[in-house]
Amino acid sequence: MMSLWRMPWFGASRGLLGTPGLRFQTVLHRHIPKLVLGTNFSSSTDKLVSRFCSKNTDLKDYALPNASWSPDMMRLYKELLEKTKDGEWIKMPSFKSNSDHIKGLKIPGQSETTSDKEDYRIFTRCIENEGQGYEYVIFFHPSKKKSVCLFQPGPFLEGPPRITHGGALVALMDETFSKTAYLAGYGLFTLNLNIKFKKVIPIGSVVVLNVEVEKIEDQKIFLSCIAQSPDQQVLFAKGSGVFLQLELEEE
Amino acid sequence: MMSLWRMPWFGASRGLLGTPGLRFQTVLHRHIPKLVLGTNFSSSTDKLVSRFCSKNTDLKDYALPNASWSPDMMRLYKELLEKTKDGEWIKMPSFKSNSDHIKGLKIPGQSETTSDKEDYRIFTRCIENEGQGYEYVIFFHPSKKKSVCLFQPGPFLEGPPRITHGGALVALMDETFSKTAYLAGYGLFTLNLNIKFKKVIPIGSVVVLNVEVEKIEDQKIFLSCIAQSPDQQVLFAKGSGVFLQLELEEE
Numbered sequence: 269m270m271s272l273w274r275m276p277w278f279g280a281s282r283g284l285l286g287t288p289g290l291r292f293q294t295v296l297h298r299h300i301p302k303l304v305l306g307t308n309f310s311s312s313t314d315k316l317v318s319r320f321c322s323k324n325t326d327l328k329d330y331a332l333p334n335a336s337w338s339p340d341m342m343r344l345y346k347e348l349l350e351k352t353k354d355g356e357w358i359k360m361p362s363f364k365s366n367s368d369h370i371k372g373l374k375i376p377g378q379s380e381t382t383s384d385k386e387d388y389r390i391f392t393r394c395i396e397n398e399g400q401g402y403e404y405v406i407f408f409h410p411s412k413k414k415s416v417c418l419f420q421p422g423p424f425l426e427g428p429p430r431i432t433h434g435g436a437l438v439a440l441m442d443e444t445f446s447k448t449a450y451l452a453g454y455g456l457f458t459l460n461l462n463i464k465f466k467k468v469i470p471i472g473s474v475v476v477l478n479v480e481v482e483k484i485e486d487q488k489i490f491l492s493c494i495a496q497s498p499d500q501q502v503l504f505a506k507g508s509g510v511f512l513q514l515e516l517e518e519e
Numbered sequence: 520m521m522s523l524w525r526m527p528w529f530g531a532s533r534g535l536l537g538t539p540g541l542r543f544q545t546v547l548h549r550h551i552p553k554l555v556l557g558t559n560f561s562s563s564t565d566k567l568v569s570r571f572c573s574k575n576t577d578l579k580d581y582a583l584p585n586a587s588w589s590p591d592m593m594r595l596y597k598e599l600l601e602k603t604k605d606g607e608w609i610k611m612p613s614f615k616s617n618s619d620h621i622k623g624l625k626i627p628g629q630s631e632t633t634s635d636k637e638d639y640r641i642f643t644r645c646i647e648n649e650g651q652g653y654e655y656v657i658f659f660h661p662s663k664k665k666s667v668c669l670f671q672p673g674p675f676l677e678g679p680p681r682i683t684h685g686g687a688l689v690a691l692m693d694e695t696f697s698k699t700a701y702l703a704g705y706g707l708f709t710l711n712l713n714i715k716f717k718k719v720i721p722i723g724s725v726v727v728l729n730v731e732v733e734k735i736e737d738q739k740i741f742l743s744c745i746a747q748s749p750d751q752q753v754l755f756a757k758g759s760g761v762f763l764q765l766e767l768e769e770e
Binding site: 365442 | 716
């Protein structure tokens with residue numbers, strides 16, 4: 269399969285956003301390329317999934333129950349975990365950084381000198397104390413290309429007093445889109461997000477995000493999301509997202 | 520002005536999303552009401568601004584420079600601060616929680632028993648260590664109803680390796696929309712968000728978000744946002760947002 273790593277989006281720094289003292293200038297900010305590939309991405313879902321969910325790791329999986337999870341959250345988790353037994357659904361692991369998720373795969377624009385000394389964290393795992401921030405777990409159905417994310421927002425995700433910040437929901441929707449798009453067809457970068465908020469989410473509630481791949485077209489993956497209460501009686505928000513399809517190369 | 524606090528959105532708990540052990544069940548999740556008010560909100564911007572930016576507080580303002588700010592961030596901050604001297608622009612303070620911002624104003628659905636013991640934080644201030652998460656400051660132009668937000672994402676806002684999470688940008692866009700919508704016309708709750716991502720933002724870059732109120736119609740505030748590099752040569756993202764107009768009542 270052709271390498272996409274020499275695409276115009278990435279390359280040597282021209283210092284467009286040079287931030288002296290920082291180490292990130294090697295990633296460029298050119299236009300997102302309009303690539304046209306004939307590759308059938310869908311056939312490699314199984315390979316992607318088995319690599320993504322490798323058990324051969326001692327990295328901490330943040331998508332596991334802890335004492336802060338409410339009874340509703342636990343019940344839904346157990347129900348979904350039960351469904352993984354026949355292999356139709358898989359529980360996605362969730363590590364501290366996406367660098368951990370794609371170990372052994374090459375990231376565009378990252379030079380050899382990029383150090384790992386800095387403590388990077390994926391945004392939706394930025395608050396480490398249990399229950400304070402994001403509590404969530406994503407389950408994925410490879411053959412149907414859909415996901416379910418269980419989400420329990422903590423008090424550090426506040427927007428209006430005692431209510432979850434709209435941006436916190438959107439960020440997790442984007443994250444669920446992103447992981448789903450990656451496993452379903454090498455979706456890597458968000459192109460569009462569109463969210464309609466229907467009802468407020470009190471801090472501490474449980475929210476179920478149902479994400480589906482609607483279509484894959486012109487190297488774009490189109491996804492939809494419905495965020496509801498566990499009993500499906502309350503619709504919190506509806507969203508859609510478009511992701512760019514790019515395949516990562518082995519290092 | 521009529522009180523909006525008895526609107527159907529809020530009220531006593533019916534436990535739709537009951538999360539035992541938590542204290543937030545008093546906020547209900549009914550449909551966002553379609554209110555039709557003839558009130559001219561714009562006349563009260565000055566009052567809102569002077570209350571919001573009150574100097575009579577000993578709360579920590581997180582929107583102040585610290586050692587993690589890059590030279591670009593500092594330069595832009597100083598330029599905008601200079602513009603506040605003639606009173607045309609104001610620098611918004613940024614406290615730990617929105618409860619601090621609207622002290623003395625009544626929040627719908629919050630009963631007297633709601634305790635403040637829990638440590639709540641506004642999502643975009645959820646990471647307290649300087650430089651690790653969100654570094655940002657918002658300046659507002661009351662008469663033109665527009666804002667400028669300076670944003671420097673830290674390593675805890677990661678999406679793809681070394682690149683800012685799309686959701687982290689959207690959350691700050693939502694936050695800037697929200698504060699602008701509130702001061703420009705009592706905009707309180709996000710109804711819609713729509714974002715087009717154009718280029719990736721490396722961790723540590725400086726991003727300038729220019730937010731404008733496009734129109735206020737049918738009790739909705741329509742806003743736009745352009746996220747660019749400081750020299751305006753790189754367009755990172757464009758967004759729009761719609762907020763519901765609701766006036767807070769004195770306690």
